[in-house]
Amino acid sequence: MRAVLGMAMVLALAAPIGAETYSWVDDTGTYNFTEEYSRVPKKYRKKVNRLGDQPSELAAPSAATEAAGKHAPGTANSGGEQAAAGGAAVPLFGGRSxxxxxxxxxxxxxxxxxxxxxxxxxxxxxxxxxxxxxxxxxxxxxxxxxxxxxxxxxxxxxxxxxxxxxxxxxxxxxxx
Missing domain, CATH: 1.20.58 (Methane Monooxygenase Hydroxylase; Chain G, domain 1)
Known part of the structure; x- marks a missing residue:
């Protein structure tokens, strides 16, 4: 019994605390996820979001788009849509247009x-x-x-x- 409790304690301590998940939308409109920022392709790092958070500092919209209440082009908004270059929202189906x-x-x-x-x-x-x-x-x-x-x-x-x-x-x- 002590061995089981000891093993449970070790596993509980080994669990990642405060792990973050990063997400981004690639050129084909597919959502991608990783727990390591280094695995996010460099060309998408400015658009990466931390899962469960507001867009990260790395993906923060510019002051102009924030003032206009719009998302930066190519980022997902809360309604399951992706903002197109012209500012119009494109509905997403399973993470793809x-x-x-x-x-x-x-x-x-x-x-x-x-x-x-x-x-x-x-x-x-x-x-x-x-x-x-x-x-x-x-x-x-x-x-x-x-x-x-x-x-x-x-x-x-x-x-x-x-x-x-x-x-x-x-x-x-x-x-x-």
Missing amino acids: EEVWRREKGQREAELSRLEGVLDLLNKQAATPRGMTRTRLDELVKEYDETRATYTQKYEEYSQFLDSARKAGLTVEMKK
């Missing part, structure tokens, strides 16, 4: 379409084996199987991405 979500969705759909095209081409080539060696036909089948596996993996990732977007509050349609 709708534009960032839509751009990534488009990239994922383009990759799926590309893989579908490769699968169609391989299927057509394998369907007309005239003049093709057995070795080449086997290579086509193997390439088709590998591409199909990649497509299945990418489609699963795409489905998970859409679920995340929906949970963040966006209305998105699945690629057919």
Whole structure:
């Protein structure tokens, strides 16, 4: 029993006291967090916030924007929005703007379409084996199987991405 109490005391004393968490929004609109200021990329250090605090001295808005009651461009405000360069608030969904979500969705759909095209081409080539060696036909089948596996993996990732977007509050349609 004493050993358990002793271990509990050691662990309690070893817990970080007054640890801070730093957050910042990167160029893609993604929120990032760390407990070590040194891990904040240098280009974002002027925009870093201490979690649970008002913006830190490092991220304090200028007197002009403070007097106007606005946040510095590119910093998150309390309403789940990000101030754009023009001062208009951009709503955030899971820490990202709708534009960032839509751009990534488009990239994922383009990759799926590309893989579908490769699968169609391989299927057509394998369907007309005239003049093709057995070795080449086997290579086509193997390439088709590998591409199909990649497509299945990418489609699963795409489905998970859409679920995340929906949970963040966006209305998105699945690629057919």
